[in-house]
Amino acid sequence: MVELKNVNVHYSSGVDALQDINLRINDGEFVFIVGESGAGKSTLMKLLLREVAPTSGRVFVNGYNLSKLKGNKIAKFRRSIGVVFQDFRLIQELNVYENIAFVLRIADQPMKFIKQRVPYVLNLVELAHKARSRPKELSGGEQQRVAIARALANDPGLIIADEPTGNIDPKLSYEIVELLKEINRCGTTVVMVTHEHDLVKHFGGRIINLDGGSITFDENIGGQNEDE
């Protein structure tokens, strides 16, 4: 569960990036966060990852009170979240298998578990056959699917996807969101930032719009794809 209570973020440059944000995202939801550039979307994502601290107000994620988190508890908290970035952030020197195994090793998972888990998550994103490929040998869409597999590796309750389709062929963008939707149907909460209106209209669901650091819209809309 994600809960923000009266949250403000004021940067030392003088910008009020978020103003009086009250927001609750329940377990199992799929939420699109939309808004113009500069609206505060990245700041909100950074708050949820505890990369930015609120100037005032309180932030709760996955049962952690982020205002009180310190030291190695922050690292432990972050492992309870899977993150997907616009630019994939795969390690170029490692192959697909090793990129995913890497995050499991950091989480101190035993080798036996890693050997089962990596093929499992690669199967979920239908890339088991690319396990030995380097990121640069894959298309943008495939690299993002590897990044999603990596985000799933530690079995997070929450996935944060920050413009995950931003560097992908528009046609493949739908596949990436469909994959995130599928993961959501299996029980993982997904929060996805996007500025792609067509995608949001197509899938529908809960849409939160930020404007000038405030929430100006938070509603469920029907998608064009009635199968959703």
Ligand code: ADP
């Ligand atoms: P978005 O992701 O919607 O484009 P951001 O959260 O990046 O919006 O930015 C919100 C506002 O905060 C903008 O005015 C931006 O210039 C400012 N901002 C973002 N990051 C910083 C920072 N590290 N220091 C100072 N100002 C920042």
